[in-house]
Amino acid sequence: MTAPEQAGATAGTMEFGRPAAQDDPYLVVENLTVQFPTHDGIVQAVTDLSYTVRSGQTLGIVGESGSGKSVSSMAVLGLHNPQSTRLSGSIRVGGTEVIGADQQTLRSLRGNDAAMIFQDPLTALHPFYAVGKQIAEAARMHNDISKAEARRRAIDMLDRVGIPQASSRVDDYPHQFSGGMRQRAMIAMALVNNPQLLIADEPTTALDVTVQAQILDLLQDLQQEYGSAIVMITHDLGVIAEVADDVLVMYGGRAVETGPTKAILTLPEMPYTWGLLSSVPDITGATDVRLIPIPGTPPSLLNPPTGCSFHPRCPHVDKVPGELCRTTLPELTQATHPGHRKRCHLVNPDEIYLKEVLPEAAPDLIDEETGELIPELQVQLEEIQQETHDHPTKAPGRSAPRGGDHVRADPEKP
Ligand SMILES: Nc1ncnc2c1ncn2[C@@H]1O[C@H](COP(=O)(O)OP(=O)(O)OP(=O)(O)O)[C@@H](O)[C@H]1O
Ligand code: SF4
Ligand SMILES: [Mg+2]
Secondary structure (H helix, E strand, O other), X not given: XXXXXXXXXXXXXXXXXXXXXXXXXXXEEXXXXXXXXXXXXXXXXXXXXXXXXXXXXXXXXXXXXXXXXXXXXXHHOXXXXXXXXEEEEEEEEOOEEOOOOOHHHHHHHHHHHEEEEOOOHHHHOOOOOOHHHHHHHHHHHHOOOOHHHHHHHHHHHHHHOOOOOHHXXXXXXXXXXXXXXXXXXXXXXXHOOOOOEEEEEOOOOOOOHHHHHHHHHHHHHHHHHHOOEEEEEOOOXXXXXXXXXXXXXXXXXXXXXXXXXXXXXXXXXXXXXXXXXXXXXXXXXXXXXXXXXXXXXXXXXXXXXXXXXXXXXXOOHHHOOXXXXXXXXXXXXXXXXXXXXXXXXXXXXXXXXXXXXXXXXXXXXXXXXXXXXXXXXXXXXXXXXXXXXXXXXXXXXXXXXXXXXXXXXXXXXX
């Protein structure tokens, strides 16, 4: 596969499908399982993962290293080697099935409608060709435009992603760019054809905060202008809070919690998500948030733990009667609020979170005198309850939807 193909920049001749009905989600992932047979056994990288993303909306995927974020996203663009990968389930992009699709269909998908910003910029840029030429070729494969026009678009995109003196750097080779510049060049290549679906895998990790903000703005512009569906994979919960309508938390290759961003960030109901939120330092120092790392290590994907795969690390395992956590995998079930789901046996997770977890992780959110939540948080909780109830398919707390229709990033079947 050539570099431009990987970055979603190669056009096929046939048009990729559209959703069957106008308000169908643009991306539908159902019961996706991805396994890699190896000498040591079968790596169960992704298991029974389902979610949907509508046009104009952003799903944020979070989880520790090795939780299956990249593997599941690469499956969406048909990027796994069919010889060495076992894939099952269904992935529909714009109404067309990706799993089992032939190469022509996949090339059409990656060229016309979907693009990926890779975690590793070197994956997408070919070392033999000038950066601008690769972006221009990507634009020409998709559009009937002259070489001069394609070069102009490449310079414009490089400029928009913040490459200084883009008109002179356009002829540089990837090795002449710094790591951060290569990442921006790859973003330019992924965006040059205004994809309907963009998968951004840690798109801003190597970038300083100013450029990071610029790139996030650019993605939001793309979404507003073209109604793109975006899947944003990131370790940065600040980025999630800023751009994601819905959040999917992954652990050991499975969805463990999902729902509207504000609900997940304000009242998460799964202990792994509690751990993720409590392990983020507040570098501004503006709050009293404590840094509490998650104990232990991520689960083996060759021999996953029985029951809930988080049980060996979960500080709340003994609150569930008997051996349930150790023996029985929890289903992904409805949380307290509509549109919010969690995979956990605890029967009163909201109470545990508000009375135990939050006071330890963020004591300044609790009123010292009354022992109650501070009024601001109380208001937020009431808002979540009200808004998710009123608009179960719309993420609460956004001032306005950014173009397109509503998102429903829900790991249950759509
Ligand atoms: N080709 C492969 N063969 C065997 N195992 C693989 C292969 N590709 C990925 N894996 C394994 O699948 C698991 C999930 O990997 P993945 O890259 O999706 O993690 P991730 O959530 O993106 O992590 P990170 O945050 O570090 O990028 C990991 O344990 C990884 O080692
Ligand atoms: S099911 Fe049990 S082990 Fe798993 S997260 Fe919930 S309480 Fe912890
Ligand atoms: Mg990854």
